Amino acid sequence: MLSVKDLHVNAGGKKILNGLSLDVKAGEVHAIMGPNGSGKSTLSQVIAGRDGYEVVSGSVTYLNQDLLALAPEERARAGVFLAFQYPVEIPGVNNTYLLKAALNAVRKQRGQPELDAFEFLSLIKTKMKLMQMDESFLNRGVNEGFSGGEKKRNEILQMAVLEPKLALLDETDSGLDIDALRVVAAGVNSLRDPSRAIVMVTHYQRLLDYIEPDFVHVLSGGRIIKSGDKQLAKELEKRGYDWVKQEAAA
């Protein structure tokens, strides 16, 4: 589904990604781990299409298309979803409005008719129940005045509504207490599907206790230096990152 090949990316004149390669197939859950500054967030931002990153060389192919040639909104409509590390507050833009506009943009792309108000509302209410969110959220501005945990739940709610093919979760566990983490993880797990790929970017192994990955990759110095299964995450939790770096350097 997603194939990143030898990707070199600069930002602000600095090399951030330095020959990163990654293959993700439908139905798989990947975890990308690494110390701060290793390029984890850059990878998800570049895949989602954020401005300000210069792709020097390499390629990102998604469902046989050159993903880097698409505008962020085209990527979203094609089924790429990024759950933000810091979801943005947008006072004055209604949460429901955004959800509906986003869903209809995706449906249009898939050749499906727009949902009417009734169908939309019943869909949203079902998904909100899953995320244990109060319906009053619907009438508020996008993330306006939400706590950190509420913002992360709202991200997964959007993901549940949009049903992407490729979901990127950027540090979704950061700032969550254990109860909120359980709710968010349950939301993500409910979206595990043979037709969907999930890539989690995380600093801590904690999230992986709740969302079990099929593959774990260690990102350091802008490229993946080791890959393994969930046992690798447990080892990283015990031993830190240094031994992997040393092993890679050897």
Added chain:
Amino acid sequence: MSASPAITAWQSAFATQPAVASKQRAFQDFLSRGLPTARDDAWKYTDLRRLAARSFKLPGTASDHLPSATHLITEASWHRLVFVDGHFSTMLSTKLPTGITLQQGEIESSHASFDLLNAALSQASTVIGVTASEQLKHPLYIAHIWSGEATEWMRHPRIAIRVAPQADVTLVEHFISPQGGQCFSNAVTTVEVADSAKVTHITLQEDGASNFHIAALRANVARGARYAHHHYVLGGTLSRTDIHATLNGEGAHVELSGLVMAQQTQHLDVRTCVEHQVPNATSDEEYRGIAGDRGRVVFNGKVIVAKDAQKTDARQSSRNLLLSPTAEIDTRPELEIYANDVKCAHGATVGQLDETALFYLRSRGIDLPTARGLLTQAFAASILNRASLQPIRERVLAAIAKRLNAREGSL
């Protein structure tokens, strides 16, 4: 220096008016002052030469023209006063309820050029009385429209609104003119808010994009009274509004809010002055400006706190949004504080749409023009919440959405 075409035309128009001593004095005073120039600090950012180059005519009496009521806000419950070509129209107005009176009367002029010109040429100097005999549940709507296809016409609406003690009223002033008319609107509105009265006043300026709009608003607010003015400036090729609110009684409160949106080559200028004359009064001002294309927004907000006006609490905020690199916004707060025990807070910002918010919306499948429109409307919507009159809010939001769409089309 020879007189500009505008001055010559105003002289001809004045010559056709019945001789009234106060009008003659006003006109002489106007002529000796002339139009303000860029040398006048209050007109530093607004060049009147385009206005001075035009020859505006006074239209004939209202009965000569069929009124064009197409753009009026027609809320069934509102009390409506409609002026066509500067003349009061009985046909388009509704019967006034108990508590509102309407009569012709002289309204004192300031020494500002346009006020004097208005006093000299106004076709109807109208005094509206509002008494507390009945709480007026529905707004009083005052609309200024043109008949038919007006071209280079002028109007000088002159209206005094006198609100009696304890009265509670909502006023909506609406200026409308055709897109291509190159007309000139020069309005003067005064509002007297007596003890413990409450006035909510909305001014919606929707003159067509080739029209000139000059307006002055003076409000005097007495003891324990509340005056809230909400100002939406959307129209005109050149628009300038001077607002002066004076707090004359303890416990008085003035709220000024405004939204100014300039696009294409519009030049929209608002100058406010909040004058605290007495102790223990409060004021709260918030203006937002949006400038796109080659549009220009000018905001000057002055706060005066007199020597005796201790314990004044005055706030002012000006937030502005630039939508294009060729647009311009000039915002200037001015404080003149002569008392020593006061709270005055002010802030002014000019910025662009938040890149992170734009990316967030796009990452949810929303295209760039729509995302920009959403964020611009959100910026405007938050100030519109200050006035709780739904038909106005919807109209302004729709007007903004329409302009943003037109803008995308021209890119």
